[in-house]
Amino acid sequence: MPDILVQYEAEIWVSIGETFIMVGASLGAAILLGLPVGTLLFLCRKGEVIENRLVFTVLNLLVNIIRSFPFLLLVVFLIPFTRLIIGTAIGTTAAIVPLSIIAIAHYSRLVEQSLLDVPKGVMEAAISMGASVKEIVFKFLYVETRSGLVLGLTTSIISFISYSTIMGVVGGGGIGDFAIRYGYQQFKTDLMIYMIIIMIILVQLIQFTGTTIARIIDKR
Amino acid sequence: MIKLVNVSKSFSRFKVIKSVSLTIDKGEVHGIIGASGAGKSTLLRLVNLLEIPDEGEVRVNGQNLTNLRSKELRQARKSIGMIFQHFNLVANKTVYENVAVSLELANFPKKERKDRVIECLQFVGLEDLMKQYPAQLSGGQKQRVAIARALANNPQVLLCDEPTSSLDPNISAEILGVLENINKVLGVTIVIVSHEMEVIKSICNRVTVMANGEIYDTVLTEPIGIHHIDKSPSYFIEQLAKVGEMDDA
Numbered sequence: 001m002p003d004i005l006v007q008y009e010a011e012i013w014v015s016i017g018e019t020f021i022m023v024g025a026s027l028g029a030a031i032l033l034g035l036p037v038g039t040l041l042f043l044c045r046k047g048e049v050i051e052n053r054l055v056f057t058v059l060n061l062l063v064n065i066i067r068s069f070p071f072l073l074l075v076v077f078l079i080p081f082t083r084l085i086i087g088t089a090i091g092t093t094a095a096i097v098p099l100s101i102i103a104i105a106h107y108s109r110l111v112e113q114s115l116l117d118v119p120k121g122v123m124e125a126a127i128s129m130g131a132s133v134k135e136i137v138f139k140f141l142y143v144e145t146r147s148g149l150v151l152g153l154t155t156s157i158i159s160f161i162s163y164s165t166i167m168g169v170v171g172g173g174g175i176g177d178f179a180i181r182y183g184y185q186q187f188k189t190d191l192m193i194y195m196i197i198i199m200i201i202l203v204q205l206i207q208f209t210g211t212t213i214a215r216i217i218d219k220r
Numbered sequence: 221m222i223k224l225v226n227v228s229k230s231f232s233r234f235k236v237i238k239s240v241s242l243t244i245d246k247g248e249v250h251g252i253i254g255a256s257g258a259g260k261s262t263l264l265r266l267v268n269l270l271e272i273p274d275e276g277e278v279r280v281n282g283q284n285l286t287n288l289r290s291k292e293l294r295q296a297r298k299s300i301g302m303i304f305q306h307f308n309l310v311a312n313k314t315v316y317e318n319v320a321v322s323l324e325l326a327n328f329p330k331k332e333r334k335d336r337v338i339e340c341l342q343f344v345g346l347e348d349l350m351k352q353y354p355a356q357l358s359g360g361q362k363q364r365v366a367i368a369r370a371l372a373n374n375p376q377v378l379l380c381d382e383p384t385s386s387l388d389p390n391i392s393a394e395i396l397g398v399l400e401n402i403n404k405v406l407g408v409t410i411v412i413v414s415h416e417m418e419v420i421k422s423i424c425n426r427v428t429v430m431a432n433g434e435i436y437d438t439v440l441t442e443p444i445g446i447h448h449i450d451k452s453p454s455y456f457i458e459q460l461a462k463v464g465e466m467d468d469a
Contacts, residue, residue: 121308128268128379129322129369130297139321143312219353220311 004191011178016198018092018173019164022099026160029100030107030153037063037104038111039137049123049133059108066105071163074098075170082170095164095172102163107156114148115141147218154210158203175199221246221409222377227266227276229259236262238433239276244426246376249403249410249443251424253417259433260413264379267411268300269293281376298326301370301408305382307362309354315341315365316350322372340368344398360391367398371406378402380412384419392416396423396446422446 005012037059043049044056069077075098079089082097118141126140142149165176175195183192222244229237236259244250252260265271266278269285278285285296309318319337328336341347344364354362363383370378380399384392400423402408414420420427423443429436 119306119308121304121306122310124270125302125304125308125310125366125369128270128297128300128302129325130294131325132291132294135325139324140310144310146312218312220355 002190002194004188005194008182008191011182012175012195012198015173015175015178015195018177019161019175021092022095022164022167022172022174023157023160025096026099026103026163027153027157030103030156030160033100034104034107034156035111035149038108039115039141041108041112042115042141043133043137049127049136063105063108066101067109071098071102072166072169074102075166079170090171092167092172092174095167095170099160099163099167103156103160106159107152110152110156111149114145114152117148118144144220147214147220150210150214150217154207154214157206157210161199161203161206221248221281222267222411223277223279224263224266225277225279227263227273227278229262229266229271229273236433237266237273240433240435241276242428242435242438244409244411246409247403247407248426249400249412249424251420251427251441252411252413252430253415253420253427254430254436256415258430260415260430261381263430264381264411264413267377267379268297268302270302298322298373299375300377300379301373301375302379303363303366303370303381303383305385307354307359307366309362309365309369311354313353314350315346315352315354315357318354318365319368319372322369326373328373336372337368340372341365343371343401344368358391359387360394363387363395364398367395367402371402371408374406375408377409377411380410382414383412385414385416389418392419393422393446399423400443400446 041056041059041063044052044059046053066074078098078101082089082094086094086097088094122140122144123136126136131139164172164174165179167174168177168180175198179192179195182188183190183195222242224240224242226239226241227237228235228239240263242263252263254260262271266273267280269278273286276286280296280300283296285293288296310321313321316337319340320333323333323336338347338350341350344367346361346364346368349357349361354365357365378399383399384395387395396419399410399412403410403423412419412424421441421444423446424441425443426438427441428438
């Protein structure tokens with residue numbers, strides 16, 4: 001192992017840990033809230049089972065607005081809100097707030113798009129069999145679109161890693177922040193490159209895992 | 221069994237069904253035929269309220285569906301089976317799971333589900349393909365799965381929307397044979413929408429002819445049997461010749 005990595009080993013592990021916490025929290029927010037929001041966006045569309053113009057318009061606008069922010073500005077803009085719910089706007093825990101918000105907006109859009117690919121006929125068959133909205137979602141929509149949901153989540157996780165590198169501005173830490181502070185600002189270019197390599201490996205692993213799972217569960 | 225009273229349906233100002241009344245008796249195999257755009261599919265979809273009528277009443281098995289609340293309507297739909305031109309199976313569910321889902325929706329007792337699914341698949345001759353996914357089946361097999369799914373909850377009515385229109389003539393005949401059996405053996409009332417005269421003539425004992433969103437006529441017929449649908453290559457040649465004549469004229 002190169003000397004410089006040995007020298008900073010402890011700090012690197014801490015950074016990797018911080019990245020995992022931030023990305024993990026984003027992932028949790030994407031699944032727990034992004035999935036339902038995306039499903040609601042789809043179901044409230046014109047012609048869908050619970051067509052509701054008001055809910056659709058509000059959610060759609062909200063998702064668009066959040067995604068319009070350059071992420072750095074969103075982080076800064078949300079500082080008062082973060083302080084309100086976490087008590088501080090600084091640190092890895094505080095970083096979870098803006099990351100979760102972008103994660104929900106990001107993944108909900110991908111969920112909506114995946115659901116749009118479900119053939120209309122399958123929905124009709126479900127309705128003709130007397131399925132309730134909940135049953136349509138869990139027994140038909142999610143089953144039929146499961147590989148799309150996994151691929152969307154894979155894309156989202158990779159974006160979350162990228163977003164997490166910004167969190168250094170509020171003391172969130174992470175690999176990206178480490179690369180900037182130690183590699184770039186202290187002129188240790190080789191250290192920065194090693195950090196980039198770690199991220200490339202991470203992204204490759206995630207993409208490979210996501211694509212493989214999606215392929216295995218896709219029987220269409 | 222099925223009674224439509226002055227039902228109308230419009231799609232963005234275009235009146236697709238114009239105050240239609242129709243009564244279909246228990247045990248009938250009722251055909252609805254007409255040119256494309258005549259409103260026959262819409263009429264069929266009004267029966268289980270897949271399309272909600274703008275006016276009029278839809279009665280199935282003595283129940284006025286148009287008055288029901290959504291929960292009651294879902295319950296009523298469980299005794300009205302439906303099959304489609306493009307089968308509409310869940311591609312990520314196996315043959316077994318596709319049939320089982322309709323039992324799950326109806327809260328069919330868990331212990332008896334497996335037996336019931338197998339029974340239905342045996343009825344359509346597909347018990348050996350239980351573990352396959354729809355993508356591995358032929359068109360005719362997919363339609364059989366759809367039929368098994370529609371039958372699982374012992375429906376009193378089976379609605380068929382162009383059930384053979386995307387199948388070869390010989391496969392069509394097989395599917396019509398299955399439908400005929402469902403009517404004769406299980407006593408299910410069947411409504412078939414088709415633009416193919418052969419299909420209607422083969423198994424229907426009453427036929428409604430539709431044009432421009434209205435019923436042109438309803439007539440009693442003698443089903444001439446599924447053998448009428450020719451399986452030989454000469455059938456295709458004749459059809460091709462007919463197309464040629466039409467082009468000439």
